Amino acid sequence: MSASLTLTARQRAELARHLLPEDGCEAVAILLCGMARGGNPLRLLVRxxxxxxxxxxxxxxxAVTWPTELIVPWLEVADKLGLAVVKIHGHRGYDRFSQTDDESDRLLFPSLYAWVDRAPVHASAILMDDGRLFGRVVSEDGQFQPLQAVHVIGDDIERFDGGGGAAAVPEHGRRIAQTFGGGTFERLRRLKVGVVGCSGTGSPVIEQLARNCIGSLVLVDPDHVEDKNLNRIANTTRDDAEQGRLKVDVAARAIAAMGLGTTVQTLASTLFDPVVVRELASCDVLFGCMDTIDGRHLLNKLATFYLIPYFDLGVKIEADGMGGVNQVCGSVHYLQPGGSSLLSRHVYSLEQVRAAGMMRTDPQQYQRLLDEGYLRGVQEDRPAVVQLNTLIASLAVNEFLARLHPYRLDPNAEHSVTRISLSHGIFEHEADGQPCPVLSRHAGRGDVEPLLDWPELSGGA
Ligand SMILES: [Zn+2]
Incomplete structure (x- = not known):
């Protein structure tokens, strides 16, 4: 089975201090990892x-050796919680496993498998003094298989591939490679990106990701094209509305017609579906292009559990319906696992998450509480226009590229939120705040039952 490893930039910084100390001697640490088992590769998520x-x-x-009994308490935790174990040590300049490493892994891993048998694999990894990481799955009988990739998610989105040389840049990718270099182009082609919502902001995000030659896209949206959508969903036609075609199918058709090699998986469902959650959990990057509060909250939670960088798009037009426009604004939030969240950034409150969930699952109860004044209403069918949606979509895709290939004068840490107001002449950005007390403690948990601790997602395995 092929596997990858994902950790946060904070975790790498902690490991670097310990594994690469001043005295130049090797040191070692043990990582306990949650897993996303739904895709290939199996994703190991440092918990x-x-x-x-x-x-x-x-x-x-x-070389470094230590008494094995030191790690037994942690192996007991791994076994209890069903976590995989990764042994990690540091190298300076030497970018492969040494013969000594081979011998010590073959000695250690049989006992790891004996202690912790609920995880399908355990692995060994190396952190280099330049920040790169690589590793290998070590099987019970001492066979080695390189990790397909190691991902480090922080202010930047880093990916270190375990093997396989870069293919030549095709003609249609030359202008991208001229801008960002062949290395970044290759990374774009290897990424699997999930987009939730294929409507107003989703369709221009999808258009731009596909034209940037993203390797594979997972598109999620339960809805069919209607007349009222034709003013703002890219690539939709009158015929699509008349035939009631699915929004995900229209997007997939447009991407196939581009012929740039992006593979597409369509899921005509909502986020509140175990199949969708498992598929998104196998993605490298997520875009949230939804206007429902409970959807945005669930996606932020999913990104936290599975250590996935998440770009959230929001647009807002306040108009009186008779031509009076009070406000035209939008935002792009970059959310890193273990950092602040939409909730801790006060984009919405838990009250609003509950109200939105009730409107979706129990409309009668929702209406009753609304009438009795116990709830603040959830806004529906808000005004929307293609030129604002496309602007915010472009900001989000530029934000994504800046994280993949830092090009700004300021560090990416200064740009966790981008806000724009066309009515008030504002274009500003904000730094990440403190880690979210509600979500950050779930970072790296991976698959649990029910998925994401969300009762609606129980079963379905
Ligand atoms: Zn070594």
Whole structure:
């Protein structure tokens, strides 16, 4: 089975301090990982970092040994929670496993499998002094298989591929490669990106991702094209509305017609579906192009559980319906797992998440509480125009490229929120705040039952 490893930039910084100390001798740590088992590769998601104290080890410049009983309490935790185990140590300049590493992995891993048998694989990884990481699955009988990739998610989105050379840049990708270089073009082609919502902001996001030659797209939207959509969904036609074609199918048709090699998977369902959650959990990047509060909250939670960078798009037009326009604005939020959230950034409150969920699952109860004044109403059918949607979609895709290939004068950390108001002449950005107390503690949990601790998502395995 092929596997990848994902950790946060905060976790890598903690590991670098421990694994690459001043004295130049090797050191070691144990990572306990949640998993996304729904796709290929199996994704290992760092949940807990346990540093083996330097003084407990026999440390030399090219090897480290330690008494195995030191890690037994952590293996018990891994076994109880069903987490995979990754042993990680540091190398300076030497970008492969040494013969000593081979011998020590073959010695250690049989006992790992004996202690922790609920995870299908365990792995060994190396952190380099330049921040790169690589690793391998070590099977129970001591066979090695390189990790397909290691992902580090922070202010930047980093990916280190485990093998396979870059293919030549095709003619249709040359202008992208001229802008960002062949390395970034290759990374775009290897990415799997999920887009939830294929309507107003979703369709221009999809258009731009496909034209940037993203390797594979997962498109989620339950709705059919209607007359009222034709003013703002890219690539829709009168015929699509008359035939009632699915929005995801229209998007997939447009991408296929482009002929740029992007593969597409369509899911004509909502986010509140275990099949959709599992598929999105296998993505490298997520875009949320929804206007429902409970949908945005669930996607933020999914991105946290599965350590996936998440771009949230919001647009708002306040108009009186008779031509009076009070406000035209939009925002792009970049959310990194373990960092702040839409909730902690006060985009909405938990009250509003509950109200939106009730409107979706129990409309009668929702209406009753609304009439009795117990609820603040959820806004529906708001005004929307293609030129604002496309602007916000472009900001989001530029934000994504800036994270993949940092090009701004300021560091990416300064740009966690981008806000624009066309009515008030505002174009501003904000730094990330404190980690969200509600969501950040779930970072790296991966598959649990029910999925995402969300009762509606139980079963369906
Ligand atoms: Zn080594």
């Amino acid at each position: 807990q970092v346990h540093l083996i104290p330097h003084e407990a080890c026999d440390r030399r410049p090219d």
